[in-house]
Amino acid sequence: MPGLVKRLVEKxxxxxxxxxxxxxxPLLIAAGSxxxxxxxxxxxxxxxxxxxxxxxxxxxxxxxxxxQRVAVAKSYFKNNVSFTADDGSPIEIDVKVxxxxxxxxxxxxxxxxxxxxxxxxxxxxxxxAEVMRPFEGKAEVVLxxxxxxxxxxxNKYQDMSVxxxxxxxxxxxxxxxxxxxxxxxxxxxxxYTSMNKNFVTQxxxxxxxxxxxxxxxxxxxxxxxxxxxxxxxxxxxxxxxTSNAPxxxxxxxxxxxxNYATKGLKIVPxxxxxxxxxxxxxxxxxxxxxxxxxxxxxxxxxLDPQEPYTEGAPYDDRNTRxxxxxxxxxxxxxxxxxxxxxxxxxxxxxxxxSICKSMRDLNITLFTIAYDITQPKITKLLKDCAPGxxxxxDAGGSEIKQVFSQITSQIxxxxxxxxx
Numbered sequence: 001m002p003g004l005v006k007r008l009v010e011k012x013x014x015x016x017x018x019x020x021x022x023x024x025x026p027l028l029i030a031a032g033s034x035x036x037x038x039x040x041x042x043x044x045x046x047x048x049x050x051x052x053x054x055x056x057x058x059x060x061x062x063x064x065x066x067x068q069r070v071a072v073a074k075s076y077f078k079n080n081v082s083f084t085a086d087d088g089s090p091i092e093i094d095v096k097v098x099x100x101x102x103x104x105x106x107x108x109x110x111x112x113x114x115x116x117x118x119x120x121x122x123x124x125x126x127x128x129a130e131v132m133r134p135f136e137g138k139a140e141v142v143l144x145x146x147x148x149x150x151x152x153x154x155n156k157y158q159d160m161s162v163x164x165x166x167x168x169x170x171x172x173x174x175x176x177x178x179x180x181x182x183x184x185x186x187x188x189x190x191x192y193t194s195m196n197k198n199f200v201t202q203x204x205x206x207x208x209x210x211x212x213x214x215x216x217x218x219x220x221x222x223x224x225x226x227x228x229x230x231x232x233x234x235x236x237x238x239x240x241x242t243s244n245a246p247x248x249x250x251x252x253x254x255x256x257x258x259n260y261a262t263k264g265l266k267i268v269p270x271x272x273x274x275x276x277x278x279x280x281x282x283x284x285x286x287x288x289x290x291x292x293x294x295x296x297x298x299x300x301x302x303l304d305p306q307e308p309y310t311e312g313a314p315y316d317d318r319n320t321r322x323x324x325x326x327x328x329x330x331x332x333x334x335x336x337x338x339x340x341x342x343x344x345x346x347x348x349x350x351x352x353x354s355i356c357k358s359m360r361d362l363n364i365t366l367f368t369i370a371y372d373i374t375q376p377k378i379t380k381l382l383k384d385c386a387p388g389x390x391x392x393x394d395a396g397g398s399e400i401k402q403v404f405s406q407i408t409s410q411i412x413x414x415x416x417x418x419x420x
Contacts, residue, residue, distance in 0.1 A: 187295030201236035
C-alpha cells in the first residue's frame with residue numbers, strides 16, 4: 001500500500017490535467033455569464049432610456065390625436081434602439097394613451113451567448129415608462145357623503161365635515177380662479193333635491209319640484225338619461241309601496257322628507273361658490289337608512305351635462321376632469337328596483353356595480369371610502385367600484401383627514417401639473 005501511494009504522488013501531473021479539464025467548463029460558463037449579464041444590463045439601460053424618451057415625446061404635444069401620439073412614441077423608440085429580440089427582429093413597444101398619460105412598455109427576450117452552455121438561451125426584458133400629459137385646466141368634484149343615522153356616532157359626520165371642507169380649501173388654493181366646481185350629494189335612504197317638475201312623478205304647484213326621492217324604475221336607476229313622459233323614467237316614490245319603501249318607514253314620521261329639509265340634507269349641484277358649499281356641509285345632520293347606489297346615481301347626474309342638472313361640462317371637454325368621492329359608513333339597507341319591478345337590497349348592490357362601471361367608462365375618476373366599516377361584503381363592493389382608489393379609515397378625526405388629504409393630492413396631480 002505505501003508503494004501505491006508513492007506512485008500516485010509521483011504521477012500527479014496527469015491528475016491535475018484531468019481536474020483542470022473538469023473545472024474549466026463551469027469557469028468558462030461563469031465568466032461568460034458575467035459577460036452576457038453585462039450586455040443585458042446595457043441593453044436594459046438603453047431600452048429604458050428610449051422608452052422614457054418615447055413616452056415623453058408622445059405625451060408633450062398639446063394638439064395631436066391619440067393615434068398620432070402612438071405613432072410618435074413608436075417612431076422615437078425605433079430611431080433610438082438598435083438592439084433586436086431573440087429571434088433577430090426589431091424590439092417592438094406597446095403604447096397606451098389615456099386621458100391622463102402615455103405609457104410605453106417592452107416585453108421581449110434578449111438572446112444570450114455563453115449562458116447557452118448552461119441551457120439558458122434568453123433573458124427576459126420587461127421595462128415601462130409613463131409620462132403624464134400636460135394639463136392645467138378645470139375640475140368638477142362631487143362629494144357623495146353618507147348621512148345615515150349611524151354617522152351620528154363616534155363624531156363621524158363632524159370629522160367628515162372638517163375633512164371635506166379642508167379638501168375644498170386645498171383644491172381651491174391649487175387652482176386658478178373659477179377652475180374648480182364642487183357638488184354635494186348627502187344621501188341616506190332618500191335624497192332631497194330640486195328639479196324640473198316634469199322629471200318626477202309627484203305633483204308641484206310650480207315649474208320646479210322640491211322634495212325627496214328614491215331610485216327610478218330599473219334600468220333607469222343605473223343611468224343618467226333625462227326622464228321622458230314615461231313615469232318609469234322619472235324620480236319620486238310610489239304611494240302604494242309599504243315595508244322599507246316610501247311612504248313606508250323610510251318616508252314618514254321622523255324619516256319624512258320634511259326632516260331632510262330640517263337636517264340641511266339638500267343636494268348642491270356643481271358650483272364655483274365654494275364658501276356656500278362649505279357652509280352647507282357644516283349644517284348637514286344625519287338621518288335614516290343607507291342607500292349607497294342612490295347617492296352614486298345622483299352624484300353621476302351632477303357630473304353629467306344632461307338634465308336635470310346641467311352644470312357639468314361635456315365629457316369630451318379636454319380642459320375638464322371629473323371626480324366623484326363616495327363615502328359610506330354602513331351596509332346597504334335600502335331596497336332598489338330590479339328588472340321584475342320588485343325591490344331588494346341585493347338589487348341595490350348590483351345597481352351600484354353597474355353605476356360605478358358606467359362612470360369609469362366615461363373617465364370619471366372614482367374614490368371610495370369605507371368609513372369605520374370592515375364587513376367584507378361592503379368593502380369588496382367599494383373596492384370594485386374604485387379599483388386602486390379605495391380607503392378604509394377608522395372613526396377618529398386623524399384617519400379621515402388623512403384619507404381626504406390623500407385623495408386631494410391625487411386630484412391635484414391630475415389637474416394642476418405640467419408633467420410627472
